[in-house]
Amino acid sequence: MSGVAITAADINKLRQMTGAGMMDCRKALTETNGDFEAAIDWLRKKGAKVAALRGDREAKEGVVLAKTTADNKTGITLCVSCETDFVGKNADFVAFAQSIIDAAIANNVKSLDELNGVSINGAKVADLVNDKLASIGEKIGITKFERVDADFVASYIHGANRIGVLVGMNKAAAEAGKDVAMQIAAMNPVAVDASSVPAATVERERAIVTEQIKTDPKMAGKPEEMINKIAEGKLNAFFKESTLLNQAFVKDNSKTVGDYLKSVDGGVTVTEFKRVALG
Numbered sequence: 086m087s088g089v090a091i092t093a094a095d096i097n098k099l100r101q102m103t104g105a106g107m108m109d110c111r112k113a114l115t116e117t118n119g120d121f122e123a124a125i126d127w128l129r130k131k132g133a134k135v136a137a138l139r140g141d142r143e144a145k146e147g148v149v150l151a152k153t154t155a156d157n158k159t160g161i162t163l164c165v166s167c168e169t170d171f172v173g174k175n176a177d178f179v180a181f182a183q184s185i186i187d188a189a190i191a192n193n194v195k196s197l198d199e200l201n202g203v204s205i206n207g208a209k210v211a212d213l214v215n216d217k218l219a220s221i222g223e224k225i226g227i228t229k230f231e232r233v234d235a236d237f238v239a240s241y242i243h244g245a246n247r248i249g250v251l252v253g254m255n256k257a258a259a260e261a262g263k264d265v266a267m268q269i270a271a272m273n274p275v276a277v278d279a280s281s282v283p284a285a286t287v288e289r290e291r292a293i294v295t296e297q298i299k300t301d302p303k304m305a306g307k308p309e310e311m312i313n314k315i316a317e318g319k320l321n322a323f324f325k326e327s328t329l330l331n332q333a334f335v336k337d338n339s340k341t342v343g344d345y346l347k348s349v350d351g352g353v354t355v356t357e358f359k360r361v362a363l364g
Contacts, residue, residue, distance in 0.1 A: 089118050089119040091111060091114045091115055091119060095114055095119065096110045096111050096114065098121070099113065099114060099121060099124055099125075100215055101215065101218075101226075102121065102125065103125055103128060103219070104215045104216065104218040104219025104220075105128050105219070109128060109131070110124070110128075113125075113127045113128045113131075145166070145168075145363060145364045146166065146167050146168060146169055146170045146172065146173040146363060147164055147165050147166035147167045147173045147182075147225070147228070147363055148164070148165050148173055148178065148179050148182035148246045149162065149163070149164045149229075149242065149246050149247055149248055149249040149361050149362065149363055150162065150163060150165075150182055150183060150186045150242060150246065150249055151186075151240040151241060151242050151249035151250060151251055151361075152186050152187070152189075152190050152240055153190075153238050153239070153240045153251075154190055154238075157237050157238050157239070157257070157259075158234065158235070158236070158237075158238065159190075159193070159232065159233070159234050159238060160232065160233045160238035160239075160240050160251040160253075160359075161186060161189045161190055161194065161230070161231070161232050161251075162229075162230075162231050162240070162249035162250065162251050162359055162360075162361045163182075163185070163186055163189065163197075163200075163227055163229055163230045163231070163249070163361065164227070164228050164229040164230075164249070164361050164362075164363065165178075165181065165182040165185060165225065165226070165227055165228075166224075166225060166226055166227075166228040166229075166363070167221070167223050167224070167225045168223040168224055168225075169223060172221060172223055172225075173246075173363075174245070178217075178221075179246065181213075181217060182246075184205055185200070185205070185210060185213075185227065188200075188203050188204075188205050188210065189203070189230075194232075195232060196230065196232075197227060197230040200227065200230060201214075201227070210227070214226060214227065229361045231251065231359035231361055232251075232359070233251040233252070233253040233357050233358070233359055234253070235253030235254060235255070235356050235357060236253075236254065236255050236256055236257070236356075237253075237254045237255075237256060237257040237258065237259075237262065238251055238252065238253050238254070238262075239251070239252045239254065239259065239262025239263055239265070239266050240252075240266065241263055241266030241267060241269075241270060243267070243270040243271075244270075247362065247363050248270045248360065248361070248362045248363070249360070249361045249362075250266040250267075250269045250270050250358065250359070250360050250361075251266075251358060251359045252265050252266045252269065252355055252357075252358045253355065253356045253357035253358065254353060254354065254355055254356060255352075255353060255354055255356055256350070256352065256353050258346075258349060258350055258353045260349075261345075261346060261349045261350070261353060264334075264336060264345070265329070265342060265346070265355060265358075266358075267335070268329070268332065268334065268335050268336075268342055269329065269358055269360050270360065271335055272329075272332055272335065273360060274327055274328055274329040274332060274358075275327045275328065276327075276328050276329070277328065277329050277330060277355050277356070277357065277358065278324075278328050278329070278330045278331065278343075279324040279328055279331065281328075282324065282327075282328060287320070290320060290323050291316060291320055294316050294319040294320060294323075295312065295313075295316045297319075298312050298315050298316055298319075299312060329342055329355060329358065330342050330343035330346075330354070330355065331343065
């Protein structure tokens with residue numbers, strides 16, 4: 086028997102690696118002195134239902150879903166990932182992912198940790214994921230989770246469950262919400278507008294454009310004031326291309342997304358958005 090203390094974290098790690106039951110994992114680790122690879126072999130020798138070790142495998146395929154509450158005040162988007170496109174497009178796997186987001190909405194879940202503890206037909210989501218891992222034989226998991234709360238939330242799923250978008254708005258505008266969500270899926274903005282771009286992103290972009298200008302042979306010997314002015318111009322171009330309300334509207338490039346919203350309703354705007362994509 087092992088003299089090594091086996092912790093709950095150790096047991097959970099082995100469960101994530103193998104999909105085997107908690108008691109089997111505890112026994113395996115005890116019998117192998119806490120050696121994870123030996124514990125996997127022990128489980129297999131004992132005939133336990135075990136998925137292969139997946140720590141070195143990438144789960145870049147899967148299903149992305151987005152859903153709102155009936156009153157459109159809250160939206161959730163998440164990704165249930167797997168290793169292969171074959172599994173990701175399987176109807177049973179898509180239904181499995183759908184049951185998870187349905188549970189998230191029904192239980193008003195606010196985080197991924199909270200979601201893992203929610204029960205579906207008497208079983209916790211985390212346990213259902215482990216069971217699915219074991220039965221499919223691929224590394225799977227709920228890898229991304231986002232939530233938006235607003236006066237009105239629109240949701241959109243793009244490209245056969247490959248991108249999910251939530252758009253929070255200050256008032257109900259269902260058609261505009263869908264149009265904006267499609268814009269976000271296609272153009273992947275970094276923020277709603279220039280004022281909401283994270284300071285770290287602004288400083289990183291400023292440093293990049295400033296360095297580009299300074300290393301341009303045509304700018305050799307130019308005063309710092311001129312370089313800074315050009316840098317600010319390039320930064321403004323970044324805001325125009327990369328912030329939602331300033332982007333050209335994909336359905337009509339003659340106007341910005343902000344202009345489009347004004348044409349729908351002068352008082353409607355986007356307060357927040359989330360975008361989840363496979364990979």
